[in-house]
Amino acid sequence: MTPAQFKKLLSELEHLTDTQVRRVETFLKGDDAVQPIITELEQRMVDTPECPHCHSSLINRHGKAGSMQRYRCKNCLKTFTATTDTPLARLRHKEKWLDYLHCMINGKVLRESAKECDINLKTSFRWRHRFLQLPATLKASLLEGIVEADETLFARSEKGSKTLDRKPRKRGMKAKKRGRSKDDWVPVLTVRDRGKHTYEAILPGVSTQQLNDELKGKIEKDSVLCSDGFKAYIKFAQGNDLIHKRLNVAAGVKVIDKVFHIQNVNAYHSRLKEWLQRFHGVATKYLDNYLGWFRFLDTQENPNKNNLFKAQQHLAGT
Numbered sequence: 001m002t003p004a005q006f007k008k009l010l011s012e013l014e015h016l017t018d019t020q021v022r023r024v025e026t027f028l029k030g031d032d033a034v035q036p037i038i039t040e041l042e043q044r045m046v047d048t049p050e051c052p053h054c055h056s057s058l059i060n061r062h063g064k065a066g067s068m069q070r071y072r073c074k075n076c077l078k079t080f081t082a083t084t085d086t087p088l089a090r091l092r093h094k095e096k097w098l099d100y101l102h103c104m105i106n107g108k109v110l111r112e113s114a115k116e117c118d119i120n121l122k123t124s125f126r127w128r129h130r131f132l133q134l135p136a137t138l139k140a141s142l143l144e145g146i147v148e149a150d151e152t153l154f155a156r157s158e159k160g161s162k163t164l165d166r167k168p169r170k171r172g173m174k175a176k177k178r179g180r181s182k183d184d185w186v187p188v189l190t191v192r193d194r195g196k197h198t199y200e201a202i203l204p205g206v207s208t209q210q211l212n213d214e215l216k217g218k219i220e221k222d223s224v225l226c227s228d229g230f231k232a233y234i235k236f237a238q239g240n241d242l243i244h245k246r247l248n249v250a251a252g253v254k255v256i257d258k259v260f261h262i263q264n265v266n267a268y269h270s271r272l273k274e275w276l277q278r279f280h281g282v283a284t285k286y287l288d289n290y291l292g293w294f295r296f297l298d299t300q301e302n303p304n305k306n307n308l309f310k311a312q313q314h315l316a317g318t
C-alpha cells in the first residue's frame with residue numbers, strides 16, 4: 001500500500017461506527033480471544049451434556065467437525081458441536097460475538113441485538129439462550145464476614161419469553177407470599193457478602209432443607225448471617241455455626257448495631273428486576289441464565305467498552 005493509499009485508509013477509518021471499529025479490532029487481532037471460549041464451551045458439553053436442539057442429556061460422540069468434537073443426540077438424532085447455536089458456530093459469525101456480547105451488556109432486546117449484529121431474529125434468540133448459559137454458573141463458592149440472605153419472587157412463566165407480555169409484578173410482596181402457589185411464583189435466593197461475592201439459586205421452596213442443600217459449606221464459619229428472620233433461616237444458622245441477625249423490617253427493625261442489615265441484597269434485587277424489565281418477561285426455564293448474566297454485570301462498574309474486554313477475560317477464565 002502506498003503512503004497515499006494508507007493516508008486515505010486512515011481518513012476513512014474516522015467515519016466508522018463503534019460496531020465497525022470493534023470489527024476492525026477483532027479482524028486485526030485475529031481469533032485469539034475466541035479459542036478459550038470455545039474450549040470452555042467444549043468442556044461444558046463434557047461436564048453437562050445437553051443437546052442444543054431438544055435439550056436431552058443423552059448424547060454420543062459422533063466424529064469430528066474440523067478440530068471440534070461432534071456429537072449426536074440419541075433423542076432427536078441431530079448432530080451438533082459445543083458451539084452450535086452460539087455466535088461462535090460459524091466462521092462468518094465469529095467476528096460478531098463481541099458485538100453480541102456488547103449488546104447483551106447494554107441490555108438490548110432481541111430485535112435490537114439482531115439488527116446491531118446483522119443477524120436474523122431467530123438466530124438472535126438461539127444465541128441469546130445458549131450464550132447466556134456461559135456465565136450462569138459463575139457463583140461465589142464461599143461467602144464470609146457479614147452475609148446477607150433474602151429471597152425474591154418471580155412470576156412463573158412456562159411460555160417462551162417472546163410471547164410473554166405480562167406486566168411486571170409489584171415488588172415488596174415477599175413475606176406474606178412464601179406460602180403462595182408454586183405454580184405462580186419462583187423464589188430466587190440471593191446471598192451476598194460485603195465483598196459483593198454473590199451466590200444465587202432458584203429454589204423449589206424456602207425451607208431449612210433447601211437452604212442447607214444450597215448453602216452448606218458455602219458460608220465461612222463464624223460469619224454473621226443477616227436475614228428477615230424467617231424460620232428457615234433461624235434453623236439454618238443454628239445448624240451451621242453462624243451468628244444470626246434477624247431484621248424484622250415489618251416491625252421497623254431495619255438495621256442492628258449500625259452494620260447488620262439486608263439492604264444490599266434488597267437493593268441488588270431491585271437492580272436485578274429493573275434490568276430484567278427491558279426483556280419484557282423472562283421464561284422461567286431461562287431465568288437462571290439471566291440471573292447469571294446480571295451477577296456478572298453487577299460486579300462491573302458502569303459497563304463500557306473496556307469492561308467488555310474484562311468480560312471476555314472473565315468468560316475465558318472460568
Ligand SMILES: [Zn+2]
Nearest residue numbers: 051054073076
Ligand atoms: Zn436432541
